[in-house]
Structures are given as C-alpha cells and as structure tokens.
Amino acid sequence: MRSAALELSRYHLNHITADFWLSLFKSMSEDGASNGVYDFTSRTVKLVKAHVNSITQEQVKAFVIKHPFVNRDIAEDDLTLYLTKEERIKACCWLYAQGYYGSGAGFLAQGSGAVLSTLLFERETVSPLLRIPSSPELWLTEKARSTEYRSLNSDKSETSSAERTINTYIIAAKLINTNIFKDNASSPLIDATKVLSVRKINDLVTLKPTGRTQTLHPDIVFKLTRQSFEFVLKFQQEILDTCLLAISKGASKSTKARSNKERPDERRPEFIPEIHQNMSHAERGHFMQTKVMGTLNEKAVKAMGIRQVLPFEVLADDKYNAIRNNESLFELYSVLIGSxxxxxxxxxxxxxxxxxxxxxxxxxxxNKNPLEEGNEDIEYNLIFKLKKSGNGGKLSTNKTIERPITASLAKIIWRLESFNVVA
Incomplete structure (x- = not known):
C-alpha cells in the first residue's frame, strides 16, 4: 500500500525508518489501528467523489423516492465522511450500481464491507481478515437496535487508542526484524524499530490509559439517581408483590411442548393461523399470555398501568413508550432491578x-429488617467480595469486606432479598 512512497521495488525495506514507524503508529493511535493503517475514511471519500459527477439529477430524484432515508439531515457530530447532502446521495446512488447494497433477498441496507474493500483496495495487498466499518452516511435505512437510543459515547475526543492496544501492535511490528540476515530476504534497518515504545508514541499523541473511559456528566448522574430513587420508593414493593403472585400462579402450569390444549395442531382444520399462530405451545406460556392478569390484584395493576405480564418482543412497535407507561409487569421488574x-x-x-x-x-x-420498628437507628454495612484482591490459583478467592451504606439503600436491598427468599 505504501510501496510508491517507500520506493519498495528499488530500495526494498531500507526506507522503512524510525520516522516511518512513528508516523504510522501516530495515525493508528489517532484514528484507530485499522483506519490508521488502511485509511478507510479518506479512501472512501476519494473513491465516491471521483464518481459522483457521473450521477445525473434524474437518477438522484429516482433514488431518493426509492430510498428516502438518504435524504435525511445528519448532525455534524455523527459525520465521518463529511460529504454534502447532494454528494452523499450521489455516492449512495453510485455505490448501489456497484453492488454495494447487494440485491434481491440479499439486500444490505448498511452496505457490504467486502464489496467496498474490493473497490478501495483493488490490485493492492491487504489482510483477508480486513473488516471495513460501515459509515452511517452511506446507509439506506436506519440500523435496527434492541435499545431505544444509541449508547453514550464514552471515548474522550482528546484521547485516542488505549496503551495496551498500541503496545500489541508495536510488538507485532518488531517481528519484522526476524528477517535479518536470512537468505533471499530483504533485511530492514534494525535501528528503525528500536525507538518504538508506548512512551515514545505518548510523546506524539495522548494515549488512553488501559481500561479507562470518560466519566458521565454530573447532570446525567444526579438526574438518573433522583429518578431511580423516586421510582424504587414508589413502586418496589408493589412490583415485587405482583410479580410473586404472577409467578406463583404460573408455577403449576406445564412447560412441556404442546401442553397447551387450547392451541390446535397445525395440521388440523381447527387451526386458524390468524388466531392460533402466535399462541404459545406450552400451557404455562399461554396462561401467562392470556389468563394470569385476571388473577392479580386489580387495584395494584390499574394503579401501575400494567396491561400484560410478559415482556415485549425485542423489536415490537412502540415498545419503549409502552415500557415508560408501565404496561408490562416483567418489563417493570427489569426496570426495578436495573434501578x-x-x-x-x-x-x-x-x-x-x-x-x-x-x-x-x-x-x-x-442481618435485621430495616423496615421493622425499633431498627431505625441501626447503621448497616454492605457485605461483598472485594475485586482485585485475595488469592489467585485454580481456586482463587476474593477478600470479603464490609462498607457502610445508607438506611434507604438497606431497605431497598432488604425488600429484594425478601422477594428472593420467597420466589
């Protein structure tokens, strides 16, 4: 990939100097290991800009009608290619013609890394394990998520790769010295890799300490803490009591396949797909789907807004608004445990x-009930295993210690433990 700059055919490995390695590792530290080596972003921009002028306005209009998602506005913080909207649409249109999005049943709305790799690195030597990241600017639809929102970005903009990651690549780079003095092999300059170290790279770019991510803003932490406390104090006991009642009612029902007598066999004329297709095969599943609600405390269920017991399907429509409205008991329990x-x-x-x-x-x-009268002034400790302590070996153990906690937290923990004993 860098043969022209290194004049590789004429000088072999002699132009691979310390400056070459430092420059390469600086790029890897700033842009990530793969992008630092292969420069996906710049190569992709250069590729599509070389062809966008071949796309006509008629093609653009037809493409936007078929794939309206490409015409969306994208926040500047989410840009990676920094193409204008017109360039972005034309780029998608041209890539579509190159088979980047597949075809028919093999349609890939986020694009094919294998196709883009061929377009970017034709006639060049690259790793067969190369995985090109998908740029959201080139998507034809939004990527399906099992969560409502994207996760918070915990990377600091002023830092880059982790020290451990860069050190791994430095070790690998130094293996080039195994070629020295071998017959019919180019020998690199051994001094070129002598200067390579995490400390030297850190002089050029700030590396991220191993295992450290950005701390969330205090506004987020305090708001989440307040909301969690208010939710737990208001609903914890009712949720636990209602869950216990629901699972106790369902415990006696069979979980065996085809134990639900109300679901006809698919091969019999009584089976109506519109009615029976989504009905559980097991007796317990059907009971929890359709009948358990009638056994619960109507007043408590109505007060919390519960409409069903079972959780929602992963990609169910309007799932998250329903969770916020407390419509599923087991989803409510998950929120409670998370809080x-x-x-x-x-x-x-x-x-x-x-x-x-x-x-x-x-x-x-x-181990006393903080909710009982007379225990109000007890100072409670949390017992836990202290990580990064204790003895190693096959039967490793962590040191068990105690630390003070608030009375309010002790009450929350006691309610959960009481539920666990009975459940």
Whole structure:
C-alpha cells in the first residue's frame, strides 16, 4: 500500500525508518489501528467523489423516492465522511450500481464491507481478515437496535487508542526484524524499530490509559439517581408483590411442548393461523399470555398501568413508550432491578463485578429488617467480595469486606432479598 512512497521495488525495506514507524503508529493511535493503517475514511471519500459527477439529477430524484432515508439531515457530530447532502446521495446512488447494497433477498441496507474493500483496495495487498466499518452516511435505512437510543459515547475526543492496544501492535511490528540476515530476504534497518515504545508514541499523541473511559456528566448522574430513587420508593414493593403472585400462579402450569390444549395442531382444520399462530405451545406460556392478569390484584395493576405480564418482543412497535407507561409487569421488574443495581453501585461506589457477585440474600450486616420498628437507628454495612484482591490459583478467592451504606439503600436491598427468599 505504501510501496510508491517507500520506493519498495528499488530500495526494498531500507526506507522503512524510525520516522516511518512513528508516523504510522501516530495515525493508528489517532484514528484507530485499522483506519490508521488502511485509511478507510479518506479512501472512501476519494473513491465516491471521483464518481459522483457521473450521477445525473434524474437518477438522484429516482433514488431518493426509492430510498428516502438518504435524504435525511445528519448532525455534524455523527459525520465521518463529511460529504454534502447532494454528494452523499450521489455516492449512495453510485455505490448501489456497484453492488454495494447487494440485491434481491440479499439486500444490505448498511452496505457490504467486502464489496467496498474490493473497490478501495483493488490490485493492492491487504489482510483477508480486513473488516471495513460501515459509515452511517452511506446507509439506506436506519440500523435496527434492541435499545431505544444509541449508547453514550464514552471515548474522550482528546484521547485516542488505549496503551495496551498500541503496545500489541508495536510488538507485532518488531517481528519484522526476524528477517535479518536470512537468505533471499530483504533485511530492514534494525535501528528503525528500536525507538518504538508506548512512551515514545505518548510523546506524539495522548494515549488512553488501559481500561479507562470518560466519566458521565454530573447532570446525567444526579438526574438518573433522583429518578431511580423516586421510582424504587414508589413502586418496589408493589412490583415485587405482583410479580410473586404472577409467578406463583404460573408455577403449576406445564412447560412441556404442546401442553397447551387450547392451541390446535397445525395440521388440523381447527387451526386458524390468524388466531392460533402466535399462541404459545406450552400451557404455562399461554396462561401467562392470556389468563394470569385476571388473577392479580386489580387495584395494584390499574394503579401501575400494567396491561400484560410478559415482556415485549425485542423489536415490537412502540415498545419503549409502552415500557415508560408501565404496561408490562416483567418489563417493570427489569426496570426495578436495573434501578436497584444502579443505586447500590452509585451510592456505595462499588465495582460492577462486586455488584453482580452479591448473594441473593444475606448481604446486610447486621442481618435485621430495616423496615421493622425499633431498627431505625441501626447503621448497616454492605457485605461483598472485594475485586482485585485475595488469592489467585485454580481456586482463587476474593477478600470479603464490609462498607457502610445508607438506611434507604438497606431497605431497598432488604425488600429484594425478601422477594428472593420467597420466589
């Protein structure tokens, strides 16, 4: 890929100097390892700009009618190619003609990295494992997500790759020295890689410390903490009681396949697809779908806004508004558990691994009910396994320690533990 700049055919590896390596690793640190080497962004922009003038306005109009998503406005923070809207539409139109989006049943709305790789690196030597990232500016539809919003970007704009990542590539680069003094092989300058180190790269660009991401803004943290507390204090006991009642009613129902007698066999004339297709095969599934609501406390269900017990399908329409309206009991339970986990972590300042390793019961010391009269003045501790401590080996153990927590958090934990004992 850099044979012309290095005059590779004439000088072989002699022009691969320390400056060459430092320049390469600076690019890898700033733009990511793959993009630093292959420069996907600049190559893609250069490729499409070389062909957009071949696309007529008639083609643009027809393409926008067929794929209106390409005509959307994109926030500047989400741009990577920085094409104008007209250039972007023409680029998509030209790429479509090159087979970038597949065809027929093989239609790929976000494009094919394999096709783009061929267009970008024709007659060049690249890794067969190369994976070209998909640019949202070239999508024909929005990518399906199992979450309502995109995840928060935790990368700091002023930092780049992690130190550990760059060090891995430095080690790999130094393997070029195994060619030295071998017959019929070009020998690189050994001094070229001597200067390569994380410290040297850090002099050129700020590397991100291993395992560290950007802390969320205090406004987000405080708002989420307040909302979580208000939600838990208002609904925790009612949600747990209602869930316990629902699962106790369904526990006696069979989970075996075809145990639902109300769902006819697909081969019998009684089977009506419009009615029976989405009906559960198991007795318990059908009961939880259609009958369990009638066994719950009507007043509590109505007060919370619950319309069904089971969670929504992953890609169900208007799923997130329904979750916000408390329409599913089990979705409500998931929100409750997430809120309790968040509050425990943020108030006690514990690691994620320390939270998920908590036992189902017995996490409070003293192990007394903070809701009972007479226990108001007890100072509670949270018992947990301290990560990054203890003994290693095959039977590794972490040190068990205690740390003070607030009475309000002790009450939340006690309610969950009480539910776990019964459930």
């Amino acid at each position: 309790c986990q968040y509050l425990t972590g943020v108030i006690s300042a514990r690691r994620q691994d320390e939270l998920v390793s908590l036992a189902s019961t017995g996490n409070l010391k003293p």
